[in-house]
Amino acid sequence: MQTDKGMSADVVELRAALLGWYGENARDLPWRRTRDAYVVWVSEVMLQQTRVAAVVEYFGRFMREFPTLEALAEAEEERVLAQWSGLGYYRRARMMHKAARMIVAEFGGRMPETAAELRALPGVGEYTAAAVASISHGEAVPVVDGNVERVLLRLCGPQLAEAGGNGKPAVGALRTAAQRFLDSQRPGEFNQAMMELGATVCLPRNPQCGECPVRTHCSTQGEHETGPAKQMRSRQVAYVLMQRNWGPKTEVLLRRRGEDESQMPGMWELPAAPEGGLPDESVVLTVRHAITNTNYYVTIYELPWEEKRTLKAPRGSLQWVKLRELGEVPLTGLTRKVLKRTKILPGTAKGALA
DNA sequence: AACCCGTGGAA
DNA sequence: TTTCCAAGGGT
Missing domain, CATH: 3.90.79.10 (Nucleoside Triphosphate Pyrophosphohydrolase)
Known part of the structure; x- marks a missing residue:
């Protein structure tokens, strides 16, 4: 890992441009009004493979029904599933409920704070652990979700895209790239900025390069092939x-x-x-x-x-x-x-x- | 490592 | 109309 001292001026400028853009353009989403780890956790689990627009309504109702970790842990599983009904991927709700009970039983109700500890909870993978740790506690760990992967592939170009050897990018190479770009002073904001850029500007199809705050750092200017679709x-x-x-x-x-x-x-x-x-x-x-x-x-x-x-x-x-x-x-x-x-x-x- | 798990909105 | 796919995780 490189230190800020050895960082190139180019990366420093990219961070400033991205964070500046995010400060101006961040959507006002309900879960961004707090850094409470329980709240951030719920939002991140709901957002797994699920669009922001679909999550907003569910998030509000869920937080009213289960305002705290303790409230969630004490609830019957059927009540939790009822609140999740229509959101899909119901195993997420079951695992989060089980994790809440684990936290109460094993950690006295105190949420784990580091990405490594969060990672041990059911339903918390690399992405969710890094998201909660960076957003809630400022831990300097990068997130690599679908958005970030696409942004990185376009920023870095073929060198990263072919790092896997089999025509696919290597997971490790993506993480290394994300870590190199990450602003370790503001990791939570930076991670969200990368995802926000992917979700609103660096789109899968028709990327809006003219509006991109980091286009001068981008090696591909939006070119990125998408794989073959699965047969319905x-x-x-x-x-x-x-x-x-x-x-x-x-x-x-x-x-x-x-x-x-x-x-x-x-x-x-x-x-x-x-x-x-x-x-x-x-x-x-x-x-x-x-x-x-x-x-x-x-x-x-x-x-x-x-x-x-x-x-x-x-x-x-x-x-x-x-x-x-x-x-x-x-x-x-x-x-x-x-x-x-x-x-x-x-x-x-x-x-x-x- | 490939496959499974839900849903609805956009294209 | 049908297809595509979104802030993934578990197996």
Whole structure:
């Protein structure tokens, strides 16, 4: 690692340009109003592979429900999942909840402060550990996320891009480059500035080089190839929407997914339709729902509640849920979408019943 | 090391 | 309409 004393004037100028730009252009995001490690941690976990716009709303509700590490640790897992419902990657919520309980049980409720200690928590990888340590405690560790990787590859050019030998950049080389650029006096701001640049200027496609504060340091001026896309698969699936009672007492029939299922374990969804299919007259909604690289073409049948006995489901996994209680149930995103579009849940109803 | 896990908005 | 992909981590 180089010291600031041996640093070239070029890197010093890059830092100043980037931090200056960040000071002027940083978005006012809720989690940037504090350096509290618990708050920063929650935001970083939510932001894993998830867009800022999607996180903002969830973050506010989550922090109201679980304002402190202790509140999170004391909560039932189902309550945590219910708050996470719709955000995706539910294992993040389970691991963060487990980590909160570990911190209370093993560290007396005191959050680990260094990146190395944070790294030991479930759900905290290299990125999240560095982000929390640098933002909350000023530790001089660089973050390398998707944004930073792209920015570094463009700044440094082919020399870094081919450092892996197999046509891919080496993880170690990326980290070394990030460490070299990092402003060790303001690591939290610098790391966020790099990510902000990648998210708003140094875009994957159509990078806005004309607005880039460090374009004079950039060896590629935006050139960067993206790899081949993964092939999307398609699957047909069908569910049943069943209600009973009317008005405030209305209930919807839901099924709890098994704890051992790889996708969305323990989450609640509409029961699957019988295999033989159902008459077309029963179709109330068709939607497409994409999960990773699979397009699910979904058919929703509405049936009278008396038909419940025709459904096959593991004993005890079916349950009538009152409308008022839906907010406390960890629904899958697809089920949430269907209930909104059929106006059973409040929200936008685009594509709903004709 | 490649693959899996969710979602919705942009292009 | 379909595709692409975003502040990753675990296995």
